[in-house]
Amino acid sequence: MTGPKPLPEPSAEEGLRLYRALCNHVATAPYDFAAAFLPSLLAWVEERHRQVDEHLRQDAAHTAILSFVEDPTAYDPSGLDVAGYLRMSTQGDLRNLLQREARHHRRRVPWKVVEDSPDAGKYLGRDDDASFRLRIAEEQGPNDRAYEIVFAGCNEIERRVLELMHRGEKRTPVFAEVMGIGDRPKEEQRKEVKKMRDRLDKRLDRAKEDT
């Protein structure tokens, strides 16, 4: 059974155009940017974190969009495309929100209970901890453990390529851009990208066998 079709997101080229409009202080650019990216970003965070409260998901996506709009210079166009950057930013914002919520809940436990508890002060990682739910969701992702192992041993470029692979990116020019070979002939790009992807695939396979 297949899930709902993901909302289309702007192309990398469209993302760059909107980014440049923001950098040039075009008055309507913040609206254009939000209108282009917010729907697909909300759909993505809902799909990935269904178990997380809807308002927190929305808050994280909003924070990612607003941070980008207000300071587009923090984005490096030579790295991830805009959509990928926003997803990564949303993930980080969601983690922060959940950690804040977890802290808030822990503070609301009556002192008497805290004092009497044999687990006082310990992190228990239970269902009442919202950040625990996020970690569980992340751990349940496909082959995430192997991914983390390989990621830890990668250099900067390999990490970017691995992130793209993890997101299901297929387009050679996107990989080539991240690898810094976007100006080379297409056939050479294709070969280099394939070589890199094959190398990372092998590492992932080995890591899966080890875990």
Next chain:
Amino acid sequence: MSNPLEALARRVEDNPFFLASVLARYAQAERLDDTGLAKTLGCTPETLTALRLCRTPRTEAPGFGEDVDCIAARFNLDGDRLAEVVRHGQALEHMAGPSASRGTLLAARDAQEDQASEPPEEGP
């Protein structure tokens, strides 16, 4: 499904980077709800959401005129009317000073909504 931009536009009402803050200031002073504000600007409520997410026009000339023209042209609005509303809202923001908080705006809006939602008084 509701417009996903609506909640975002509401969130930035206290953020001076966005036109939403100036429009909120103007609407508060003129005691306008969304319908009234949209009517003043000559646009639909959907366009009002889009306007709120635009960047606040620069205050100095010629940047102010350029930014207002850009927004008016994009959403097919009367530039003079938009300029008047923005100038008014910016003046109110300036008078309120940097300490003016979101709380003030929200409290004012809550009060307006409370008044609007109160049932009419029954006659004798």
